[in-house]
Amino acid sequence: MSACGALVASLTTGCWAEPSAMPAVRDFLIAWQVGNYPAAAKKTIGADRDKVTDALGQVRAQLDAASLRLALGVPGQDSKFKAIEKNDDEADAHFSVKVDLGENGQPWTYKGRMHLRRVGGKWKVVWDPSIINPLLKPGQRLAVLTEVPKRAPIKDGQGRSMxxxxxxxxxxxxxxxxxxxxxxxxxxxxQTKIDGGRRLDAERLLGRVRSAPPQRFLPLLTLQYSTHAALIQQLSHIDGIRLNGIHVPIAPAYAPELIGSLGPATADRLQQVGAPYQPGDTIGVSGVQRLQQRRLAGTPTVRVVVQDPAGTNTQELRSWEGQAPQEVRTTLDPSWQHRADAALSGLSAPASMVALRPSTGEVLAVANRGTSGRNLAFEGRYPPGMTFGIVSAEALFSHAGMNQSTPTTCPGKVTIGGQTFTNKARPGGGFGNHFAAGCATTLAQLGGKLDAQTLIAEAGRLGVGKNWGLSVPAFTGSVPTPANDGEKAALMAGQGKVQMSPLGMALVAAAAQVGTWKAPYVLKGVTNAAEVPPAQNLQPESISSLKKLLNRAAATGFAQPARISGDVVGVAALPTYTSGGQTKTISWFVGSKGDLAFAIAIEDRVSAARIAAKFLRAPAPARTGGR
Structure with a gap:
């Protein structure tokens, strides 16, 4: 393209073949581009200048355009092309238009043309709506149609909508x-204050309304009646607001903390999800609904059309095809999920639970009760107490030559490195007996058999503190490297700075059951395989000893109430910790039954083992497949 095809802002009078007509073209295009519509109208003839001013001024609004750029000439033409063609007192000018539609789509570029006439020695633009767009006729306007596809469902492991x-x-x-x-x-x-005061963006809403077909109902937000009844009633009194009652599949049937919810696209939410979503769109605001927003919602199809005064589309000028939504399928098993929800149903304190399949790593149930919408089953951060003894025991079996019969002691009190550990004293016996009895002093003393790096490395082999490559947020555990013997003793007993989530402990139980730690997954087909850590095989002697250890703990120890059958193994614990100046207790059960591993954490002093028994009493459901 020649120099005469530059943006209007850089136009000069020196490069044009027809300088007499060029100033009028230049001034008209510059005034239009910068928004000085009255100045542009002064360069025209053939129509009332106020009407020209209005017509030019409405272009950006009708397109909800972020910007409009005009250039004399047509991009891509050779040097022989004339941007202005003159014939005595008549002339035609060719120009290009580039409209940035912002959230409505990619930039739209098209060729424009205007006719000029010399009147009294001065060139004037002969006004016609086709100057705005070649296909626009008198009485017509531009409009943007946004066709939002039906949101895809989230399904369970059996292919049913959740x-x-x-x-x-x-x-x-x-x-x-x-x-x-x-x-x-x-x-x-x-008036629309949602979820802690988030509001819609009025200016962006205005742009959306101005660009929409004037005679069609334009939904601006969708509100669930059960949670926003008062707000719906309040909004109904605003002049011009209309309400349309609908029934839509937007509420999770179960596992709401994982699945998440839908809500209006407020200003701050739009910053998270980005284009092409617009103010008021119904988008995912939490859980999988938010994390997989683009997959579940797809992207809208956007069409720029010409409309007549009745709102009828007469011509499509440009379209951008959207992407079709895709369903998201979870690994959750509705039968196990129902059992998990029922097991926690009678508790008054916050509680969470995870169940998974050790052979594959697929999560079968995610239950939370009283957690204020937080998925503590995945993201909880609790001291694990003696349940972390599974990790410590695995390290002792693998690197200290121990087994569950190795003689140990269980004093009522022991001080190591300045830290004191207490529990009910037990007579001498084997490690398995003291582990089953919940002897923190036993594990604290055995810390001397391992160096800190070995202990941390073995915890890592069981996924603690590692990136699992999971497609949803989860706390993988925190085991800081001990600075001294006292901290190492606390680590061995699951105390001090050690923190774990129910999901992390369920994975530890799963590894003890099958001899291999496998990364968990809860969504199928959306995880980057390169991010998933490889499976970690435990040493055969460790596997045998761990199984015997957890079997004894369930048969004779604090975990005994969970022993509804001989194949139930696991460990229970009641660690205490200080939070906000208050001493709190976490009730744990971590164990397995066949190809099922699970962990329960309750923020109260109750028998988590009894809750485990309640969970396990129902018959196991049929297998639903793997990754």
Missing amino acids: LQKVGAYEIGVIPGRLADQQRTLDELAK
Whole structure:
């Protein structure tokens, strides 16, 4: 393209073949581009200047354009091409238009043309709507149609939707019937405080309304009636707001802390999900719904059209095809999930539970109760106490030549490196007996048989503190390297700075059951395989000793109430910790039964082993497949 095809802002009079007509073209395009519409209208003839001013000024609004750039000439033409063609007192000017539609799609570029006439020795632009777009005729306008595809479902491991239909309202407007668009949308944004005060962006809503077909109902947000009844009633009183009652599958049938919820695209949420979503769109705001927003929602199809005064589309000018939504399938088994929810149902304190399949790593159930919407089953950070003894025991079996029959002691009190450990004293016997009895002093003393690096390395082999490559947030555990013998003794007993989540402990139990630690997964087909750590095989002698250890703990120790059958193994614990100046207790059960491993954490002094028995009493469901 020649120099005469540069952006209007850089135009000069010296490079044009027809300088007499060029100033009028230049001034018109510059004034239009910078938004000085009255100045542009002064360069025209053939129509009332106020109408020209309005027509030019509405282009950006009708397209909800982030920017509009104009350039004389047509990109890609050779040097012989004339941007302005003159014939006596008549002339035609060729120019290009580039519209940035922002969230509505990619930039739209097209060729424009205007006719000029010399009147009284001065060149004037002969006004016609086709200057805005060659296909635009008198009385017509531009509009942007956004076609949002139906959101794909989230399914369980058996291929059934995990969402249930609930009553909701679409809150919207008919743009052409609003007496004062700005006032209506300002009031809507002002009153719409959602989830801690998040609001809609009034200015962006206004742009969306102005670019929409004027005679069609435009939904601006969807609110679930059960959670936003008062707000819906309040919004119904805003002048111009219309309500459309619907039933839509937007509420999780179970595991809501994992699956997440849907809600309006407030200003801060739009910053998270980005284009092409717009203010008021229904988007994922938590859990899998948010993490997999683009996959589940797809992207809308955007069309720029010409409309007649009745709102009928007469011509499509440009379209951007969206991406089709794709379902997300979880590994959750509804039968095990129901059992997990039922097991926690009678508890008054916050509680969480994870169940998974040791042979594959697939998560079968994620239950939370009283956690205020937090997925503590995956993200909880609790001192594990004696349940962490599974990790310590594995290290002792692998590197200290011990087994579950190795003689140990269980004093009522022991001080190591300045830290004191206490429990009920037990007579002498084997390590298995003292482990089953919950002897923290036993594990604390055995820390002398391992160096700190070996202990940390073995914890890492069991996934503690590692990146699991999981497609949802999870706490993988924290085991800081001990600075002295006292901290190492605390680590051995699952105390001090050691923290674990129920998911992390369930994985430890799974490794003890099958002899291999495998990374967990809860979503199928969305995880990057390169991010998933390889399986870690335990030493055969360690596997045998761990199974005997956990079998004895379930048969004779604190975990005994969970022993509903001979194949149930595991360990229970009641570690205490200080939080916010208060001493708290966590009740744990960590164990397995066949190809099922699970962990329960309850923020109260109760028998987690009894909750485990409640969970296990029902018959095991049929296998539902692997990754």
